[in-house]
Amino acid sequence: MAIAIAIAKKNTAKTPEVILPAYGCPDLVAAVLAQEAKPVLVDLVPGAPFMDLEQLKKAISSTTVALVGVGLLGIPERLDRLSQLCQDSGVTLIEDSAQCFPPASNRRQWADLIVLSFGRGKPVNLMGGGALLVRRNNLALAKQILEQFPLLEMKIGLGWKVKRMVFNLFLRRFPYFLLEKLPGLDIGETKFRALEEARRVALPEQLVFSGIHQFRKRLPIHRSYLAQLQLLKQAGWDFLDEETPSSNAQSVPRNRFAILAPSAHKRDLAERALNRAGIGASSFYRCILPEIDGVPEITGASSYPNARKFSDRLLTLPCHEDVTEADIALAAEVLIRSSQD
Numbered sequence: 001m002a003i004a005i006a007i008a009k010k011n012t013a014k015t016p017e018v019i020l021p022a023y024g025c026p027d028l029v030a031a032v033l034a035q036e037a038k039p040v041l042v043d044l045v046p047g048a049p050f051m052d053l054e055q056l057k058k059a060i061s062s063t064t065v066a067l068v069g070v071g072l073l074g075i076p077e078r079l080d081r082l083s084q085l086c087q088d089s090g091v092t093l094i095e096d097s098a099q100c101f102p103p104a105s106n107r108r109q110w111a112d113l114i115v116l117s118f119g120r121g122k123p124v125n126l127m128g129g130g131a132l133l134v135r136r137n138n139l140a141l142a143k144q145i146l147e148q149f150p151l152l153e154m155k156i157g158l159g160w161k162v163k164r165m166v167f168n169l170f171l172r173r174f175p176y177f178l179l180e181k182l183p184g185l186d187i188g189e190t191k192f193r194a195l196e197e198a199r200r201v202a203l204p205e206q207l208v209f210s211g212i213h214q215f216r217k218r219l220p221i222h223r224s225y226l227a228q229l230q231l232l233k234q235a236g237w238d239f240l241d242e243e244t245p246s247s248n249a250q251s252v253p254r255n256r257f258a259i260l261a262p263s264a265h266k267r268d269l270a271e272r273a274l275n276r277a278g279i280g281a282s283s284f285y286r287c288i289l290p291e292i293d294g295v296p297e298i299t300g301a302s303s304y305p306n307a308r309k310f311s312d313r314l315l316t317l318p319c320h321e322d323v324t325e326a327d328i329a330l331a332a333e334v335l336i337r338s339s340q341d
C-alpha cells in the first residue's frame with residue numbers, strides 16, 4: 001500500500017522503481033512486485049545494516065518512486081540522511097519499522113510513510129496484520145489509494161482466542177530449535193512468497209494498544225548482552241549497537257540482540273552451540289535477497305559484497321520476556337567458549 005501511494009505521488013511513464021537494501025526480508029520484494037514496480041537493490045556499508053549512500057545515489061533514477069529504509073533488529077536506518085537524499089530527488093521515503101518499535105520517524109518526521117508489522121516474532125505481536133502510518137501532507141492522496149484495497153472486519157471470536165492461547169501457553173515457551181523441527185511450521189526458514197492481494201484489516205484499536213503495552217513492559221535486556229559479551233570483541237566479533245546513531249535506541253526494548261561473528265564458520269559454530277545449550281540463537285535470513293529461495297530475477301548491481309558478508313556473520317539472540325540474566329550469562333559463556341575453539 002505504501003508503494004502504491006509512492007507510485008501515485010510520482011507519475012512516471014516507465015516502470016516505477018523502488019530501492020531496497022540487498023539484505024532483508026523477501027516480503028519487501030513481493031510488495032514491490034505486487035504493485036508492478038521494479039525492485040532495485042543497494043549494497044550495505046561494511047559491518048552494519050545500513051545502505052551504502054554512494055551506491056544509493058547511483059541507484060536513484062528518474063523512475064525511482066520510493067526508497068525503503070529498513071530498521072533491522074531494533075536498529076533504525078540512518079533516516080536523516082535517507083530523508084535528505086529523497087527530498088533532493090523527489091522520492092518517497094518509506095520507513096520499514098517491522099522490527100523496530102516505536103518507529104524512528106515517530107520522533108522526527110523523516111519518513112513520508114511508515115510500515116509496522118504485527119506478525120509473529122515482531123515487537124508488537126498480534127499474530128498478524130500491521131499498520132501504515134501516513135504523514136499528514138500525504139493523507140488525501142493516501143486515502144484515495146487505500147480505498148481501492150478491500151477492507152476486512154476482524155472479529156476476535158473463539159477461533160482467534162484459542163489461537164492466542166495456544167501461542168502464549170505453548171509456542172512461546174517452546175525452545176526455538178525444537179520449533180524449527182516441527183513439520184508445517186516454517187519458522188526460521190526464509191522463502192519468497194508472492195503477494196497475491198493486499199487487504200486492509202480493521203484491527204480493533206484495543207487490541208493494538210494492548211500489543212503495544214505488552215512490548216513496552218519488556219526490559220531493554222539487550223544491554224545485559226552488550227555488557228556480558230564485551231570479551232568477544234578481542235576474538236573479532238562486532239556489535240551492531242556501536243553503529244547506532246540514536247542513543248534512544250539503547251533504552252528501547254528489543255526483539256532480538258544482533259552480533260557479528262568474525263566469519264560464517266564461527267557464526268555457524270556459535271549458533272549450533274547456543275541452540276544445544278537451549279538458547280534460541282538464529283542467523284536470520286542467512287543470505288542476501290537475490291539468493292533467497294524463490295526470489296524472482298531482480299536488477300541492481302552485479303554483486304553485493306558487504307550485504308553478503310553481513311548475512312554470513314549475523315547472529316541474533318533472544319530478548320523476549322522469559323529470557324533471564326542467567327540465560328544471558330549462559331549465552332555469554334557458550335559464545336566466549338565457542339569463539340576460542
Ligand SMILES: *Cc1c(COP(=O)(O)O)cnc(C)c1O
Nearest residue numbers: 025027096098099117118119130
Ligand atoms: C516481517 C517483516 C516484514 C513483513 O511483515 P509481515 O507483517 O510479516 O508482512 C517486512 N519487513 C521487515 C523488515 C520484516 O521483518
